[in-house]
């Protein structure tokens with residue numbers, strides 16, 4: 001590990017729930033890379049996030065941000081601008097879909113279910129970015145990184161979450177277009193399947209696991225506490241991808257590159 005890859009940077013990391021959360025590994029590695037980090041948690045999960053924060057070296061501050069509540073976004077944005085001044089990085093690691101949206105085909109969910117999925121999993125990338133835009137602009141080179149699951153094809157059981165991720169991929173490109181003038185980069189990591197709380201809500205998760213472990217050129221162990229995804233996030237949050245934006249980087253063992 002490069003010791004000081006994120007030295008002097010302040011980074012907001014959303015989506016830390018348990019120590020299994022992908023964002024937890026990013027948080028841990030960001031600290032080790034010299035960043036000052038801030039976490040956020042939401043709703044009933046907030047107390048769990050606060051407990052998980054104590055497992056980190058710097059016991060970071062935890063802000064309350066439910067991405068569907070505009071006042072919380074506004075308050076957090078104002079607070080960070082006042083207390084931290086500048087924000088150099090933002091990790092978006094947030095996704096949710098009601099049970100009707102996962103594993104039941106496309107016809108069980110109604111618009112209320114679908115709109116909630118899109119609100120939390122897609123639109124929130126814009127909402128979160130907007131809330132922190134003044135602080136991100138101060139950085140003169142901020143990086144926004146989001147966690148994606150390849151949405152270029154359909155998957156068993158992923159259903160409406162797949163549509164949400166397709167929108168997420170597109171939104172990242174549009175945000176990259178609009179924020180380039182502020183020297184703010186927006187990129188996604190398309191991760192292979194990893195056993196987290198969110199993954200457990202996908203009924204067909206074991207199908208992904210099997211396909212991934214047998215087909216990926218580099219192999220893939222979905223229960224491996226491997227930090228491949230976190231490492232890629234740290235790289236994108238660092239100054240080492242200065243001319244990359246609107247990109248999707250696959251951290252999937254190479255699965256996306258093979259047809260069978």
Ligand SMILES: NC(=O)c1ccc[n+]([C@@H]2O[C@H](COP(=O)([O-])OP(=O)(O)OC[C@H]3O[C@@H](n4cnc5c(N)ncnc54)[C@H](O)[C@@H]3O)[C@@H](O)[C@H]2O)c1
Pocket residue numbers: 014015016017018020021022023041042045065066067068092093094095096120147148149190191192193194195196197198199
């Ligand atoms: N686990 C995988 O296999 C995998 C693969 C590719 C991409 N991803 C993506 O990684 C991201 C993180 O997922 P994870 O697997 O670490 O699971 P996780 O359950 O640990 O993280 C999901 C997070 O979303 C947050 N969240 C849900 N609703 C929210 C709301 N209204 N406001 C704010 N936060 C809210 C939760 O608090 C939680 O921290 C998700 O976007 C997921 O789609 C996961």
